[in-house]
Amino acid sequence: MKCADADLLAALMSLIDASPSPAHLVRNVVKRLEASGFQPLTEELPFELEPGQRRYVVRDGSALCAFRIGNAPLEEAGLRIAGAHTDSPALKLKPRPELETREVRSLGVEVYGGPILATWLDRPLRLAGQVAVLEGEMVRRRLVELPFHMTVPSLALHLNREVNEKGLILNPQTMLPVLLADGREKIPSLEALLGDLLSCAPECIVGHDLIFGDATPASLCGLGGEFLSAPRLDDQAMCCAAIEALCGLEESLDTTAVTILFDHEEIGSRSNRGAAGAFLGTMLRRMTASLGKDEEAHLRTLAGSTLLSLDAAHALHPNHASLHDPTTPPLLNRGAVLKVNADLHYGTEALTGGQVRACCRRLGLPLQTYVHRADLRCGSTIGPIVASELGIHCADVGPAILAMHAVRELMGVADLCSLTTLTSAFFTAAEFAPDRASARQG
Structure with a gap:
């Protein structure tokens, strides 16, 4: 795959602007996959697969598994799996969010994941996500985004004189309700607002997973436009890299390439569509079974498989350099970052780290640690x-980024191309092939 910086950057910026929630992200990823010839599978129906096919599965609207089946037997070639996550830290709307204080209408929120809360103040926020709608006797998911913006105003300096000396501490229960209306007139309920958007009665709105996000579009900054400022770079930039790498592969492949986009990483991954759930394992087992493989062949397939986990790395902050290890300070626009941790909070070990380094060296790709x-x-x-x-x-x-978990994050535009090129190479590179001879030697 040849990486065109401008085209890839435009694709990412458009994806972020059109994806205020994990479900919106998955919807837009599906459009990209189908434009590249991928066809949907339904989990409730049998899988009928054969080499050369491009297929994808969406689980509950906010997680996705896409794959291209190669020509080589799975148990011989293994699987190349690129993984990322669709969710980002956010403010999530409470089930019954309406609040009224001094005739001002607000919406109560819960904190989703670990956002830097102060960065959510004093900016236009968009509300979007999935709504559960009663249609006859069935409850179905519908995507929605409210057509207006809201905000959380900060407290004036004159009422908080020590804020610049002692810092801003926010109680999410009392200080983060989002301002909806001034309350001079009676306003419709949340269910009525959603019903109008979805063309259904308010009583048909029976649940929602709605999150607030920054409404300001992604933008370039820096003297030469070398930085990208955008919400949800962690981890939508990695989702973009993984999908673009998968879609850009050559027509005929020996290896089987898989891209998995999990939800709920920011809150521990313990769900039916999180990394700690059975989603990926179930997909792989059904894939091998549909291709006529027995349990032994399935286990051999896993033994020869590798995951490239794509997630953001902490760039060296120029104003807080002392908080970084001096031996490995990643910089913006200096290439992808290989992440290592002694307690395996990152999955890199000597073998897999060596494979990444060798692959980058052969391709002439910059790589940081x-x-x-x-x-x-x-x-x-x-x-x-x-x-x-x-x-x-x-x-x-992953790419080095600044302001991780702020409402807007910052990355180098060149790093998106480096990461996508590396991911594309990972799907086919010999460095990641199963080493059967070494396995026999122990």
């Missing part, structure tokens, strides 16, 4: 979860 300071607690990714659940090899890779 990240290790967290030993005196700070490290985050984690889907990598170790999937590796332990399935017993497969794993490497953790």
Whole structure:
């Protein structure tokens, strides 16, 4: 795959602007897949697969598994799996969110994941996600985005004189309700607003998973436009890289390439569509069974498979350089970052890290390394979860970004191309092929 920086960057910016929620992201990914010849599968129906096919499965609207079946037997070639997640830290609407204080109407929220809360203040916010709608006797999911913006205003300096010295501490219960209306007139209920958008009666709205996000479009900044400022770069940029790499593969492949986009990574991955659930394992088992493989062949397939876990890395912050390990400070626009942690909060080990380095060296791709300071607690990714659940090899890779978990994050535009090129190469590169001779030697 040849990476065109401008086209790829435009694709990512359009994807982010059109994807205010995980479900919207998956909908837009499906459009990209179908434009590249991928066809849907339904989990409730039998899988009928054969080499050369391009197929995808959507689970509950917000997670997706797409794959291209190669010509080589799975038990000989293994699987190349690129993984990312569709969710980002956010403010999630409560089930009964309406609040009225001094004639002002607000909406109560819960904190989803670990956002930097102060960054959510004083900006236009969009509300979007999935709504459960009663249609006859069935309850179905519908996508929705409210057609107006809201905001959470901060407290004026004159009422909080020490805010710049002591910092801003926000109580999410009392300080983060989102301003909806001034209350001078009677306003419709949330169910009525949603019903109008979905052309149904308010009483047919029986549930919702709605989140707030930054309404300002993605934009370039820096002297030469070398930085991308956007919401949800973690992890929509990685979803974009994984899908573009999969769609850009050559027509005929020996290896079987899989892209898995999980939901709920930011809250621990423990759901039916999270990395700690059975989604990926079920898809792989059904794939091997549909191709006529028995249990022995399935286990041999997993033994020769590798996951490339795609998630953001912490770029060296120029104003807080002392918080980074001095030996491995990733920089923006210097290439993808291989993430390593002694406690395996990242899934990279000596073998898989060596495979990534060798692949990048052969292709002339820049590669950086990240290790967290030993005196700070490290985050984690889907990598170790999937590796332990399935017993497969794993490497953790991602672009360096600044302001991780802020409402807007910052990455280098060149790093998107580097990561996509690496992911595309991973699907076919000899460096990641199962080493059967070494396995026989122990």
